[in-house]
Amino acid sequence: MELRQLQCMVICAQTKSFSKAASMLFTSQSNVSKTIAALEKELGKKIFERRRHGIELTAKGEQIYKYALSMVECSTKILDCAEEDATEELRVSFQPSSWFANTFCEYYIQESAGEKYNIISAPAEEIIRRIIANQDQLGFAYFEDSQLDKLKKMFPENHIGYYTLKRTKTVLYCRDKAYHEKRNEISLVQGVEDYYSGISLWKEQKESEEERRKLQVKVTTNSDYIMQAMLQNTDLGNISPDGLSHSDKFINHDTMQLEKQEQSVQFICIFRNDQKMERLPKKFLTFIKNYVMES
Structure with a gap:
């Protein structure tokens, strides 16, 4: 149980x-x-x-x-x-992301002063549940505009506030752009099913049913290690938000952007708005804001 x-x-x-x-x-x-x-x-x-x-x-x-x-x-x-313990603790959940993991390491090295940390990687819906249950002080996730509009109607009754850290677009990351253009098909490695799914946006761009069928997810994973290895060593691509998810310096990617697409993905921070944000989560959120602004 x-x-x-x-x-x-x-x-x-x-x-x-x-x-x-x-x-x-x-x-x-x-x-x-x-x-x-x-x-x-x-x-x-x-x-x-x-x-x-x-x-x-x-x-x-x-x-x-x-x-x-x-x-x-x-x-x-x-x-x-x-929370009443003398040692402060930061509790954060985020979608699987190598850039976020690396950023937290930088924060720990630069800003840590004896605090405790509980950092959880989870799908967006689990992040929302954890915030509602007061398990985490901050949650970070990607949402398409249409999805966020629906969620915003439910936020007030659950005492959830949010802050948009970055607006971006959906792109295809791939090791060899020419390979996909030549074959006119895209095989993908994608994260586990989540609120954000740029595949639907990508399919909307395709004019024919035949083109849409050529978009296939071959591997699904919640592991950044698997994601990076597959993108680095195979011809699989990945549809994700632009600008943050694939900032790893050791993997070079070509990108193919959705045509005629406005910025339609938001990277947001969610938190309980029925209580004052404490010093430690506030300090961490400021650090993430600065990192996103510089990226």
Whole structure:
């Protein structure tokens, strides 16, 4: 049994709807349904009755809910207690990114003064969940404008603020641009499924169904090590935001930019806006802002 399962159960019980819970958790209804089904299987008890117009707790579910709510509330208190420690701690989550990892190393070397750090690499939806749960003080992620517009409607009810660090475009990174142009097809290595997916933008540019079929994802990974190795040693390309993701000096890339595309991707920082930002996350955010401005 995991805390995230109990958090999911509590929100489902409070909203009486898998779809509403999915919206609050920034995930799909099917993922919420699978999470609850797995919890029910583990407990050997049915927690919810599935009704035509929603869900209701069973009698046993009512009992379990009280304990689950208590555990979720206690987890928040534990985090609050940890924050009272004399040693400051910075808790940050970010999308898998070699430039961000290198930048954090620079920050640690230049700015660290005995603080503790908890740095997590995660997909955007997990970053949002961690911020809502107060697990992290700052989260960094890429979002297409249309995706961010939808999320902004949900941010206020979850006490999330955000700051746009950079606006950029979608490009194809590849070791040999001429190779792809000659073959008129693009095979890709891409990150795990996430809110940002420039592939949809790229496909919109293609005029025919035949051209769109020639865009194929051959490798999917959440590892920057795999991503860098594949881009450096194979003919696979990668569709990503321009300007930050591939600033590694040891890998030379050609780029092919989407035609007729305005700047449509935002690299943002998210945080809780119902509490004052502490000294350490504020200092780190300033460092990242300066790095992005110089890149």
